[in-house]
Amino acid sequence: MVMDGYRGFLGLLVSALLVGFLSVLFTLIWVLHYREGLGWNGAGPEFNWHPVLMVTGFVYIQGIAIIVYRLPWTWKCSKLLMKSIHAGLNAIAAVLAIISLVAVFDFHNHSKIPNMYSLHSWVGLTAVILYILQLLLGVFIFLLPWAPLSLRALLMPIHVYSGLLIFGAVIATTLMGVTEKLIFALPTKYKLFPPEGIFTNTLGLLILVFGALIFWIVTRPQWKRPKEPNSSLLQPNGGTAEGMEGSMAINVSNMDKSDSELNSEAAARKRNFILDEAGQRSTM
Known part of the structure; x- marks a missing residue:
């Protein structure tokens, strides 16, 4: 550095x-x-x-x-x-x-x-x-x-x-x-x-x-001394601060993934609805 x-x-x-x-x-x-x-x-x-x-x-x-x-x-x-x-x-x-x-x-x-x-x-x-x-x-x-x-x-x-x-x-x-x-x-x-x-x-x-x-x-x-990306601050229960940050990052990633999946499902439903409506009109 x-x-x-x-x-x-x-x-x-x-x-x-x-x-x-x-x-x-x-x-x-x-x-x-x-x-x-x-x-x-x-x-x-x-x-x-x-x-x-x-x-x-x-x-x-x-x-x-x-x-x-x-x-x-x-x-x-x-x-x-x-x-x-x-x-x-x-x-x-x-x-x-x-x-x-x-x-x-x-x-x-x-x-x-x-x-x-x-x-x-x-x-x-x-x-x-x-x-x-x-x-x-x-x-x-x-x-x-x-x-x-x-x-x-x-x-x-x-x-x-x-x-x-x-x-x-x-x-x-x-x-x-x-x-x-x-x-x-x-x-x-x-x-x-x-x-x-x-x-x-x-x-x-x-x-x-x-x-x-x-x-x-x-x-x-x-x-000022830069923060260490891989430093290990030991906790009383044996965990680490980085472990907490890692779990938080995983949870955020899962939340992002769930949101994207929900958006994809909503878009698919919308497309299916449009196709069904168009099919019904063609048969009329």
Whole structure:
């Protein structure tokens, strides 16, 4: 299959992957060069795992998971395989997000800093909880062959919308977290444009651009994965969606055939009536 606007898609995809990779790289440079590095001792280096894992998992890997269905090279792969890859990437992002939360809570407790007082923490924890619920519902509704087709059709628009909503909330939360960290780390120098402030503000812009590219790629209808003509969505009773469609097609065919037969019989009766009437007139 040929994708409409393939060159444009390829350019945006490469740009998104590059910008996302730079976001992860900038985060590592930030914590290794400007902060205290990485560690797990309850001090600053343990906190630094929070931005690294969040940007790597919750931003970069989640963004890739969102657009994985749009890759035209995967259109020949089965839908079940792509669902598994989509769920696997989201699971990796969820694990990294949970570890990053453990790191920040442990740092706060060790340093006697109150937890969950900022808007960043409120929105961030809400996004993590919703993300895990989204992942679990996606696995049980769309990946495993348990849910009926009617339920899948009902929940699919909600699943897509909530996924984009959560991703947007993650981008916003990350930007709030970067700003909050800079204000705490550079209380008097931040407004003087120090190198760390400029570098980390650039990181925020990269994260924002990455989110914008992901949103653009995933919302273009011409880049949507085509429906599989021979896909097999298993039903609880062992049937398939295609089987239902096939039986419907047979019924329609039979209905068409019955209509044609009725029309033929009506035409034959009309011809016989005309011939009989003509015969009666000739004998008179």
